[in-house]
């Protein structure tokens with residue numbers, strides 16, 4: 001049934017759809033609007049499915065905005081820490097919401113956006129850190145360039161003509177978090193910006209809501225949404241990326257070589273995939289991706305009870321010593337040619353691949369039921385065309 005050649009991504013359309021159904025449930029019960037954050041998952045072959053369930057998408061700039069304009073349906077939002085003049089006419093023609101990062105950007109482009117018929121928002125920084133550990137994912141960390149603080153807002157926006165341009169407020173401060181952290185963030189937003197919320201039409205809660213993860217507190221999320229709807233009469237937007245495609249894809253690779261154990265009890269395994277090139281978040285975040293299958297068997301991890309454990313360190317065929325995917329305990333041995341499949345590979349993976357070392361990009365397949373549909377092949381030309 002499957003003659004796909006490794007390495008390749010396989011997007012699971014059924015899992016994607018079950019995530020979309022959960023998000024749609026939140027929309028239906030509360031009347032909020034949920035958008036796909038395209039930067040996380042841009043496989044436009046599935047945009048028609050996403051558009052069936054969600055209200056639209058959000059973009060980090062003109063390319064993503066154009067992709068949704070061409071391949072999606074519904075609302076098209078865009079945010080950037082700073083826009084470029086040469087992109088503005090295109091953005092105004094394709095988007096219906098634009099969120100600015102600073103009073104200066106609002107002053108530069110806000111009036112033209114309004115005249116072009118767009119809704120205009122400003123990203124705020126509620127100065128409320130709720131995440132530990134991942135400072136690079138915390139827009140409220142000291143020195144952040146993302147969002148306008150209350151101090152800056154009341155100095156440069158409130159009471160000036162810029163205020164008349166604003167239809168809504170945007171914040172994005174979470175990353176893989178539950179709704180208790182959203183609740184805390186809303187307290188900070190109300191405390192610092194409560195005075196102006198009555199004058200807005202909408203509020204955008206950004207992304208980072210892990211809504212489709214097992215155990216996420218959806219009722220609390222819905223209370224957060226209703227709170228802003230009822231207290232301030234605001235329309236509420238959410239723009240998750242991860243939650244849309246969580247656990248909705250795999251990365252398939254093959255063992256190229258198993259090296260002898262080198263004294264630390266771990267054997268190095270070289271795969272035809274690479275952390276650095278195909279799953280950079282493994283190094284950037286960092287995290288160890290779950291193993292989904294090995295040699296066609298699911299969950300091959302040793303439970304420690306059946307005596308022998310094999311420890312393997314999976315790495316890529318690149319020059320980078322740190323191109324390590326992780327160390328895994330397994331109950332079976334590996335040999336050349338064995339298939340190794342990593343889980344949760346639809347998010348922040350295909351959008352981040354690169355061809356460092358001339359690594360081939362993984363092909364992309366889309367799985368629906370038992371059917372594997374070929375979507376994209378990448379070749380030498382894709383490498384050559386970039387350099």
Ligand SMILES: *Cc1c(COP(=O)(O)O)cnc(C)c1O
Pocket residue numbers: 037039040079172174175176206207208209239240241242243
């Ligand atoms: C990254 C980002 C998102 C999506 O975040 P997830 O963690 O993937 O849910 C949404 N909005 C903005 C402004 C972002 O930067």
